[in-house]
Amino acid sequence: GQQLNQSPQSMFIQEGEDVSMNCTSSSIFNTWLWYKQEPGEGPVLLIALYKAGELTSNGRLTAQFGITRKDSFLNISASIPSDVGIYFCAGPNSGYALNFGKGTSLLVTP
Amino acid sequence: KAGVTQTPRYLIKTRGQQVTLSCSPISGHRSVSWYQQTPGQGLQFLFEYFSETQRNKGNFPGRFSGRQFSNSRSEMNVSTLELGDSALYLCASSLDGLETQYFGPGTRLLVL
Numbered sequence: 625g626q627q628l629n630q631s632p633q634s635m636f637i638q639e640g641e642d643v644s645m646n647c648t649s650s651s652i653f654n655t656w657l658w659y660k661q662e663p664g665e666g667p668v669l670l671i672a673l674y675k676a677g678e679l680t681s682n683g684r685l686t687a688q689f690g691i692t693r694k695d696s697f698l699n700i701s702a703s704i705p706s707d708v709g710i711y712f713c714a715g716p717n718s719g720y721a722l723n724f725g726k727g728t729s730l731l732v733t734p
Numbered sequence: 735k736a737g738v739t740q741t742p743r744y745l746i747k748t749r750g751q752q753v754t755l756s757c758s759p760i761s762g763h764r765s766v767s768w769y770q771q772t773p774g775q776g777l778q779f780l781f782e783y784f785s786e787t788q789r790n791k792g793n794f795p796g797r798f799s800g801r802q803f804s805n806s807r808s809e810m811n812v813s814t815l816e817l818g819d820s821a822l823y824l825c826a827s828s829l830d831g832l833e834t835q836y837f838g839p840g841t842r843l844l845v846l
Contacts (some may be wrong), residue, residue: 657834666738666837667777667825712777719790720831721767721779 628713630725638721638733643700645728649714652673655695656689657714671698703732736761738827738838746844754811755841760805766808767835768800771822780823783808783809784831812843820845 630647637643647656655674659667669681673689673696678685684701696713710727717723739758747753759766768780777790783802800810808826814817822842826835 654836659837661779664839664842666740666826669834669836672834673769700772715779717754720765720784721790721792722769722777722826722835723779724777726776 628715628725630711630713630728632728633726634729636731636733637703639699639704641703643707643730644697645699645702645711646695646697647725648695649715649723650694652693653715654693655716656687657716658685658696658698659712660686660709661712662709664673670711672727700730703730705732705734707732708713735804738825738836740823740838740843742823743830743839744842744844747806747815747844748846749815749817751815752762752811753843755810755812755823755825755843757810757827757838759808759809759825761834763829763836765828765833765835766802766806767826767828768808769826769832770796771824771828771840772820777824780810787837796814803837805810815818815845817845819843 629685658670661667663674678689686699688697710729712727713725714722740755741756765781765784771777788803797813802808822840824840826837828835
């Protein structure tokens with residue numbers, strides 16, 4: 625399937641800092657999704673992007689659908705300890721399946 | 735609206751046994767997908783069902799199978815369990831498979 629490359633692999637930051645992570649693909653996607661997963665739980669949808677160039681916010685989270693349709697970015701402003709988790713980007717293929725990146729692990733210290 | 739529910743949440747089996755996992759989608763969602771999550775391979779697609787029909791299958795052996803009932807609930811079965819089948823099995827539902835997928839909490843399977 626289409627491979628999604630996420631970076632960075634992990635981040636260790638202090639509370640209050642801003643966070644940026646991105647996801648790139650060799651193929652074009654028509655939808656980009658960002659999920660957060662906490663230990664022992666399933667991924668929770670944070671933001672869905674449906675149009676190239678689209679910039680969407682959800683509270684302190686902002687995500688953008690790249691113009692080339694081959695990348696997406698997620699920013700978290702003023703991080704707090706409950707932002708800890710693994711953030712995944714995902715894109716649907718034509719076969720009703722989601723392709724996922726390997727995730728960005730975020731640790732926030734008080 | 736209730737989310738996706740999965741049962742059981744935890745399961746311990748031994749090699750050679752079989753296991754059945756259950757998933758109830760969000761009310762009104764007709765598409766159910768299953769994923770396997772492991773530390774090494776990440777999230778990998780197993781199969782997707784819509785209106786009781788499997789529309790797509792990932793690259794997993796035939797020991798992995800599933801089905802969907804008329805009420806959209808789905809079950810996944812793994813036969814002849816292997817140690818490498820230890821994983822978090824996630825179910826996701828969407829309106830028709832092309833819309834955004836919402837995940838359940840997963841079933842953590844440990845094969846000894």
